[in-house]
Amino acid sequence: MPTILESDFENSRESMEYDVVIVGGGPAGLSAAIRLKQLAAEKGVEIGVCVLEKGSEIGAHILSGAVMDPRAIDELIPDWKEQGAPLNVPVAEDQFLFLWEGGAKTVPNWALPENFKNHGNYVISPANVTRWLGQQAEALGVEIFPGFPAAEVLYNDDRSVKGVATGNMGVGKDGEPTENFQLGMELHAKYTLFAEGCRGHLGRQLSEHFKLGKDADPQVYGIGIKELWEIDPAKHKPGLVIHTAGWPLEKDTY
Structure with missing residues (x-):
């Protein structure tokens, strides 16, 4: 029996139409969704905005602590303190x-x-801040679809971006549909915003399609290793930010 490829189902996929589709439910994608809805409300118009997020929930893939400058959130949501944003620990x-x-x-x-001076900034959980941004976006009417990673960029006949498609679910290792098979969905939009991070797989597709790397220096990436430490509560000092350099790295390693 021949293998059934996912591409065999493309002609039968259902589609949804939006004004804007945003790929990636991180701080950038959600902030963009919120700002678009704010601008539309100021002009008295309705626009359809949706956000696709590969994680099982908003914030699920944001695993670190961080120090946050509140300037951007001051501009985006001026009353964020009254709205309960989880910026609760100022840098001391x-x-x-x-x-x-x-x-x-x-x-x-x-x-x-x-x-290296963080006076006026906050020690935060980016996952919690992102979840809060998701709540703000939904309250403005943004449709958020967690657990639906965008798998493919869709193009118009003139090679412009038409939208994205989510991947088919329930396909076995042999390429055959299983009893849990679910066809992917196409999301078409006037504008598609890619906010999937610095090296997303759709970003690579776009780079190849539009030859974005031509006559350009190659991008440089670093590997970040994150650890969560449990410490003696007696040694915990809220608002303390420690920067380190040196050991265990070699002296010639930046």
Whole structure:
């Protein structure tokens, strides 16, 4: 029996029409959705905006702590404090440590460049902030579809972007539909905004389609390793931000 390819189902996929489709339910995608709805309300018009998020829920793929400058959220949602945004721990102190295997040396704060000074910023959980942004977006009428990763960019006859399609679900390793098979959905839009991160698979498709890498320097990426530490509560100091450099990296490693 021949293998049934996912492409065999493309002609029978259902489609939905929106003014704007946003791929990626992170802070950038959700902020864009919120701002679009705000602008539409100011002009007294209705626009259809949807957000596709590959995670099982908004915030599920944002795994770290962070220090957040509130300037952008001040502009986007000026009354964010009254709305209950989870920015609750202002930065109280910055420390910069140069590490070696046996200890550390503290750099005095007056000697630090401005980018290491976080007065006025907040220690946050990006996952919680993103979930809150999702709630704000839904309250404005944005349709959010978690658990539906965009799998394919769709194009018009003139090669412009038409929208995206979600992947078929319930396809076995042999390429055959299983009893849980569910056909993907096409989402068409006047504008499609890709907010899937710095190296998303749709971004690679777009780069190849539009030759975005031609006559350009290659992009450079770093690998980030995130750990969650459980510490003695007696040693916890709310609002303390510690920057480190040195060990265990080699001296010639930036």
